[in-house]
Structures are given as structure tokens and as C-alpha cells.
Amino acid sequence: MNAQKSMAISDGHHADNFQKIGATLFVFALLVCAIALLGSSVNQVLLFWMIVGFTGASVLVYNYPILKEHKGIKNNGVMFSGMTSRGLIAWMTGILLTGFYIILYWYPKYLEGLIRVMDPFSYVIRNKAADQWFLYGTFYTLAVLFMGIRFIIRNRHSRYQIIRTCSVMFFQIGFAFLIPAFLIMMNQPEFYFSYFWPLKYSYLFPNDVKYLMDSPGGLGIFMVFWGAIMTFIATPLLTYKYGKRWYCSFVCGCGGLAETMGDPYRHLSDKSLKAWKFERWSVHLVLVFITLTTALLWINSYSNGSVLGEASQGFSKAYGFFIGSIFSGVIGTGFYPIMGSRVWCRFGCPMAAILGIFQRFKSKFRITTNGGQCISCGNCSTYCEMGIDVRAYAQKGENIIRASCVGCGICANVCPRGVLKLEAVSEEGRFEGYIKPEIR
Numbered sequence: 201m202n203a204q205k206s207m208a209i210s211d212g213h214h215a216d217n218f219q220k221i222g223a224t225l226f227v228f229a230l231l232v233c234a235i236a237l238l239g240s241s242v243n244q245v246l247l248f249w250m251i252v253g254f255t256g257a258s259v260l261v262y263n264y265p266i267l268k269e270h271k272g273i274k275n276n277g278v279m280f281s282g283m284t285s286r287g288l289i290a291w292m293t294g295i296l297l298t299g300f301y302i303i304l305y306w307y308p309k310y311l312e313g314l315i316r317v318m319d320p321f322s323y324v325i326r327n328k329a330a331d332q333w334f335l336y337g338t339f340y341t342l343a344v345l346f347m348g349i350r351f352i353i354r355n356r357h358s359r360y361q362i363i364r365t366c367s368v369m370f371f372q373i374g375f376a377f378l379i380p381a382f383l384i385m386m387n388q389p390e391f392y393f394s395y396f397w398p399l400k401y402s403y404l405f406p407n408d409v410k411y412l413m414d415s416p417g418g419l420g421i422f423m424v425f426w427g428a429i430m431t432f433i434a435t436p437l438l439t440y441k442y443g444k445r446w447y448c449s450f451v452c453g454c455g456g457l458a459e460t461m462g463d464p465y466r467h468l469s470d471k472s473l474k475a476w477k478f479e480r481w482s483v484h485l486v487l488v489f490i491t492l493t494t495a496l497l498w499i500n501s502y503s504n505g506s507v508l509g510e511a512s513q514g515f516s517k518a519y520g521f522f523i524g525s526i527f528s529g530v531i532g533t534g535f536y537p538i539m540g541s542r543v544w545c546r547f548g549c550p551m552a553a554i555l556g557i558f559q560r561f562k563s564k565f566r567i568t569t570n571g572g573q574c575i576s577c578g579n580c581s582t583y584c585e586m587g588i589d590v591r592a593y594a595q596k597g598e599n600i601i602r603a604s605c606v607g608c609g610i611c612a613n614v615c616p617r618g619v620l621k622l623e624a625v626s627e628e629g630r631f632e633g634y635i636k637p638e639i640r
Contacts, residue, residue: 222262229254271357290537298534308332347460368456399551443565444555445607462541466585469540556603571597580611
């Protein structure tokens with residue numbers, strides 16, 4: 201009964217008192233947000249640092265007991281907690297996150313009080329007032345930072361996990377938050393150097409390319425050059441050498457949020473064959489959609505056909521609304537507590553799709569298995585955020601070369617027998633003993 205009443209997102213029965221204090225501090229942070237939303241006359245700088253301080257303190261206090269335990273991932277009570285087993289708290293959290301995204305995208309006027317709290321910080325790093333996207337970027341970056349610290353505490357025994365978590369924190373804070381802000385301060389185009397086409401789909405749209413090329417100082421030309429090099433040259437080369445993990449688990453901000461804030465929910469991913477079949481269709485259809493949209497826009501830019509112009513603009517608007525907003529934002533993050541942390545990465549991300557194609561057919565990366573040591577505990581499959589039935593491969597001693605695998609390495613971390621090993625040595629032998637999942 202105690203496990204069912206726990207507020208834990210992990211290690212529930214070891215940390216009740218700290219959970220309560222940590223949860224209370226987080227409630228204080230939410231109350232400060234509510235005060236800001238009501239347009240309080242309280243000093244904006246004070247409100248900002250109260251939000252940051254209470255949130256950061258809540259994460260540290262909540263997870264402090266883990267430091268007293270022996271190193272190693274422990275998921276005690278995770279299947280019984282209301283937060284991590286689709287209980288009432290999880291549904292409330294999902295509704296709160298989904299509601300926030302809906303308001304952020306389409307009704308930002310209701311966030312005006314909270315946006316104004318960000319003004320002092322925005323003026324410091326951008327030299328202009330905050331808007332809804334600066335509010336979102338700040339919250340997003342804080343989530344990756346604070347929950348990244350939590351992740352490192354939990355995985356402090358693993359050098360690989362520490363390095364990749366520090367990596368996603370670095371790229372989010374530097375490349376996806378501070379650098380774009382400094383560019384605005386210098387009257388340069390806002391540009392995110394850690395995002396490329398097709399994930400940042402507009403970076404290859406004709407209007408965006410022209411806007412960057414025409415920007416003063418020549419920096420826009422470098423931005424276009426950087427985007428093209430990363431999209432068409434670096435992406436295939438890095439994926440060949442390291443697999444899609446170089447981006448999905450080390451650089452990408454979407455993956456960074458999934459690996460940090462979404463970590464408590466990784467076991468909720470659907471492992472069924474039906475979900476895997478749907479995944480293959482959905483993620484590749486999104487890739488086809490954005491490729492066709494980009495091609496139509498470029499063809500239209502060199503033609504005078506009004507019909508083609510309307511079609512290309514219609515495709516662009518539809519993609520931005522249904523995929524860029526609803527899928528990647530509202531569903532992709534809002535549904536963490538219900539569907540797991542990689543809903544967008546698994547079912548909708550076109551970058552994941554194209555990286556997966558390279559990884560599946562032309563890459564050195566694989567996860568090797570030692571079937572003789574496998575005891576079929578199922579930990580690897582349970583905690584695979586991409587819904588891969590890792591145990592099925594391990595039992596047969598097959599290499600795991602699935603296109604969806606992001607190389608997070610958690611399956612190897614939770615294995616009590618050392619059955620799984622992430623490797624990127626050579627292409628030779630990747631398909632040995634491989635059996636297609638649908639005939640299992």
C-alpha cells in the first residue's frame with residue numbers, strides 16, 4: 201500500500217520525506233508562476249529567480265537520497281507510483297503539459313503575465329522584451345538542465361550516460377538557447393545551430409534561405425552553408441560511424457528533453473508488434489511529407505504557376521500545423537506521462553527517420569548480445585524508450601540494428617548480466633543471425 205501512495209518517480213520507498221519536501225518546493229514554484237500569470241506587481245526579477253530557485257531546489261532535494269545509495273539504476277516502485285504508472289497524478293501532469301502547449305501555441309495572451317516576468321532576463325541576453333517563445337525556450341532549457349542533473353545522479357555509475365547527458369545539456373543551453381539569443385542581440389537572424397533539415401524543416405525552404413542570404417554581415421551565408429553541410433554531408437558520415445545516437449542522444453533538443461524530463465516515463469513506450477508496424481509507416485510518411493513540401497516550394501520558386509504555388513503553400517502550412525505544432529509539441533511532450541518519452545522521436549520525427557535509414561543499412565553501430573548470459577528478466581525491453589523488444593534479440597544472441605534505436609544505452613545499464621554492448625567497430629557481421637521481428 202505504501203508503494204501505491206508514493207509520489208515517487210523512482211526509488212519510491214527510500215525517499216518519502218525528501219519526496220514531500222521536494223514536491224512542496226515544486227508546488228511553490230507553480231504558485232509563483234500563478235502569481236505571475238495574475239499580473240502581480242511583485243518585482244519581476246524576484247519572481248523569475250523564485251521560479252528558477254524553487255524548481256532547481258525541488259529537483260535536488262527530491263533526488264538527494266539517491267546519492268546515499270549504492271551506484272546503479274534502481275526503479276523500485278516505478279510500476280506502482282501514480283506518477284509513472286498512468287495513475288491520477290500522471291494524467292493530471294499530462295493534462296497540465298498538454299494545456300500549456302495549447303495555450304503557448306494558440307492563446308499566448310493568457311501567458312502575458314508570465315512572459316513579462318522573463319523580460320529582465322530577456323533584455324540581458326537578447327536586448328529585447330520576452331515573447332511566448334522566449335518563455336518556452338527558458339522553461340525548456342531549465343527542464344533539460346535540472347532533470348539532466350537528476351539523470352546524472354541516477355546514472356553516476358555510467359561514464360557513457362554522464363557524457364551524453366552533459367552533451368545534450370551543453371547543446372541545449374549553448375546552441376539552442378544562448379547562441380540564438382546573442383544573435384538577436386547582434387541584430388542577426390535567429391538561428392539554431394543544433395537543428396537541421398528535415399527536423400528544422402524551414403531551414404531549406406526558399407524564403408528562409410533567401411532571408412538568411414540577404415541578412416547583413418554575411419553571417420546568414422554561413423548559416424545556410426552550415427545547415428547544408430550538416431544535412432547532406434555530416435549527417436550521413438556521422439551516422440555511418442556512430443549510428444543515429446550522435447544526434448538523437450547527444451545533440452538534439454527534442455531527444456535531450458526526452459532523456460531528461462522524460463526519463464521517468466521511458467517504460468511506458470508501447471512494445472507491441474502493432475505499434476512497431478505503425479511506427480514504420482508514420483515516421484517515414486512524415487519524412488516523405490516534408491521532402492515533398494520542400495521540393496514543391498523550390499519548384500514553385502522557379503516557376504510562375506499559381507496552382508503549384510497554392511499547393512506548396514498549403515503543404516507548408518499543413519505540415520507546420522499538424523506536424524510542427526500538434527505532433528511534435530502538444531502530443532510529443534504533453535503525452536510523456538501516458539505514452540512514454542519518445543512519442544515524437546519514434547512516430548513523427550523526420551530526422552529520426554532519415555538517420556534510421558542510414559543506421560539500418562549503412563552504419564558501424566550495433567548493439568551486440570550474448571544470448572548465453574541472458575536470464576530473460578526483461579529489464580532491457582521494459583526500459584527501452586523506443587519500444588524495442590530488446591529481450592527477443594538477446595535471447596537469440598542477435599545483433600540489434602533496428603532503425604529506431606537511438607543508442608541511449610539504458611538497456612545495457614539495466615541488464616544485470618552484461619548481455620548487451622554498444623559497439624561501432626565495423627560493418628562486417630552486423631546482420632549475422634538477424635531474424636526479422638515480424639516472423640518471431
